[in-house]
Amino acid sequence: MILTLDFASDIPIYQQIRNAVVRAIADGQLQPGERLPTVRALAQEAGINSMTVNKAYQLLKQEGYITTDGRNGAAVGSGPGRAAAASARRQKLEEELKLIVAEAKVNGISLGELEQMIGKLY
Amino acid sequence: MILTLDFASDIPIYQQIRNAVVRAIADGQLQPGERLPTVRALAQEAGINSMTVNKAYQLLKQEGYITTDGRNGAAVGSGPGRAAAASARRQKLEEELKLIVAEAKVNGISLGELEQMIGKLY
Amino acid sequence: MILTLDFASDIPIYQQIRNAVVRAIADGQLQPGERLPTVRALAQEAGINSMTVNKAYQLLKQEGYITTDGRNGAAVGSGPGRAAAASARRQKLEEELKLIVAEAKVNGISLGELEQMIGKLY
Amino acid sequence: MILTLDFASDIPIYQQIRNAVVRAIADGQLQPGERLPTVRALAQEAGINSMTVNKAYQLLKQEGYITTDGRNGAAVGSGPGRAAAASARRQKLEEELKLIVAEAKVNGISLGELEQMIGKLY
DNA sequence: GTGGTCTAGACCACC
DNA sequence: GTGGTCTAGACCACG
Numbered sequence: 001m002i003l004t005l006d007f008a009s010d011i012p013i014y015q016q017i018r019n020a021v022v023r024a025i026a027d028g029q030l031q032p033g034e035r036l037p038t039v040r041a042l043a044q045e046a047g048i049n050s051m052t053v054n055k056a057y058q059l060l061k062q063e064g065y066i067t068t069d070g071r072n073g074a075a076v077g078s079g080p081g082r083a084a085a086a087s088a089r090r091q092k093l094e095e096e097l098k099l100i101v102a103e104a105k106v107n108g109i110s111l112g113e114l115e116q117m118i119g120k121l122y
Numbered sequence: 123m124i125l126t127l128d129f130a131s132d133i134p135i136y137q138q139i140r141n142a143v144v145r146a147i148a149d150g151q152l153q154p155g156e157r158l159p160t161v162r163a164l165a166q167e168a169g170i171n172s173m174t175v176n177k178a179y180q181l182l183k184q185e186g187y188i189t190t191d192g193r194n195g196a197a198v199g200s201g202p203g204r205a206a207a208a209s210a211r212r213q214k215l216e217e218e219l220k221l222i223v224a225e226a227k228v229n230g231i232s233l234g235e236l237e238q239m240i241g242k243l244y
Numbered sequence: 245m246i247l248t249l250d251f252a253s254d255i256p257i258y259q260q261i262r263n264a265v266v267r268a269i270a271d272g273q274l275q276p277g278e279r280l281p282t283v284r285a286l287a288q289e290a291g292i293n294s295m296t297v298n299k300a301y302q303l304l305k306q307e308g309y310i311t312t313d314g315r316n317g318a319a320v321g322s323g324p325g326r327a328a329a330a331s332a333r334r335q336k337l338e339e340e341l342k343l344i345v346a347e348a349k350v351n352g353i354s355l356g357e358l359e360q361m362i363g364k365l366y
Numbered sequence: 367m368i369l370t371l372d373f374a375s376d377i378p379i380y381q382q383i384r385n386a387v388v389r390a391i392a393d394g395q396l397q398p399g400e401r402l403p404t405v406r407a408l409a410q411e412a413g414i415n416s417m418t419v420n421k422a423y424q425l426l427k428q429e430g431y432i433t434t435d436g437r438n439g440a441a442v443g444s445g446p447g448r449a450a451a452a453s454a455r456r457q458k459l460e461e462e463l464k465l466i467v468a469e470a471k472v473n474g475i476s477l478g479e480l481e482q483m484i485g486k487l488y
Numbered sequence: 489g490t491g492g493t494c495t496a497g498a499c500c501a502c503c
Numbered sequence: 504g505t506g507g508t509c510t511a512g513a514c515c516a517c518g
Contacts (some may be wrong), residue, residue, distance in 0.1 A: 421508090
């Protein structure tokens with residue numbers, strides 16, 4: 001898994017890790033059931049403290065994206081169970097989109113262009 | 123300009139102000155060239171520290187959305203100034219969209235649904 | 245005895261086994277004096293390490309729910325043995341109830357609703 | 367706020383703090399809107415690390431019991447917003463009750479006694 | 489002066 | 504060998 005961290009960013013490192021994992025799942029780079037690197041391994045690889053990685057994994061677990069297990073490490077969730085909080089997630093997503101759309105509008109990006117960008121990314 | 127602040131939110135107050143201004147510009151509530159409330163006026167109206175409002179205005183200026191002038195206060199930037207910063211904003215915007223799209227994908231939201239949400243918001 | 249384990253749960257496997265046995269005794273599925281599966285049999289059936297089952301049995305024995313005998317394996321405790329530990333259990337149970345009731349109260353669940361839930365479960 | 371920690375318990379300290387706060391809210395010892403001790407103050411008073419208190423506060427915040435705010439510290443939530451996850455909470459509560467009821471049954475506690483205990487605690 | 493983040497290093501429960 | 508917890512002490516963003 002590719003993980004590039006920006007230590008100067010105002011986005012916390014654990015959040016950046018969380019985002020990278022979510023993107024990797026969406027991309028298919030991480031398949032459902034597949035195991036993630038161990039906390040220690042990822043920490044060493046990224047040159048950060050293991051507690052920071054731990055925090056990211058706990059966040060992902062809480063959001064339902066992964067499951068953690070003392071014996072087998074962390075693994076990508078298998079879909080069901082994630083559906084539970086889907087409606088709350090959808091609302092949060094729409095809230096985020098609202099700002100994105102406003103910014104696009106102000107910067108002269110047409111609806112068509114926006115849809116094109118999304119189509120490319122999806 | 124309507125400004126509703128959520129003091130319990132994780133989003134800093136100055137960021138909320140910045141977002142509200144961007145949205146107001148996108149909505150057309152704030153027209154290019156139009157003057158914004160003075161720092162002090164907005165601070166008093168919202169019941170917050172004027173340093174916070176100042177920080178929001180500086181951020182908006184740095185992003186190219188507004189211009190400030192010691193004598194006349196702040197005003198919404200008109201065409202050229204905004205266009206200059208637009209390309210940098212476009213790249214950052216695409217970066218943000220990447221995460222949104224990934225989250226939507228993982229949460230089972232189809233491309234069609236996503237486009238529909240955007241169409242409604244635009 | 246039906247034993248469904250959730251390997252993704254935060255509750256340790258040995259605790260899940262312990263809980264399942266207690267529930268089975270409460271339901272009457274396991275009668276006083278009745279023998280439990282051997283450690284090895286249960287371990288193989290559930291696909292887990294026998295050390296884990298052993299730990300669960302030792303916990304149940306310590307709590308006074310079952311008795312173990314090198315020759316005959318484990319069996320559900322009958323009257324007297326269970327009664328001895330009951331008073332200690334009663335106190336611990338009240339402690340657990342205290343938290344449950346507090347959470348119910350804060351979450352707007354009335355006393356009547358709570359009693360109804362218990363009546364249904366008993 | 368009375369806070370007694372059991373360092374020998376297998377319940378994590380941050381969880382014990384979380385439970386104490388929930389109980390204090392239910393008891394009315396902590397009123398909606400009332401401020402909690404600062405992270406540092408509580409840590410020093412209890413003789414533990416501030417990160418542990420921080421973890422407890424974040425858990426309480428995530429569960430909707432309190433709000434945190436860099437300028438004013440942590441405060442008890444004002445009810446609305448907590449109602450959001452009520453149905454999920456209710457289900458979790460029923461799950462916990464299921465085990466409690468089973469244990470009560472096995473230990474010879476009648477339904478009447480159980481209801482009496484709850485009535486006293488509520 | 490508040491909560492939030494991060495570090496370096498330790499110990500523990502689980503299996 | 505895994506994740507989970509805790510410590511002691513530091514720095515930062517926010518207002």
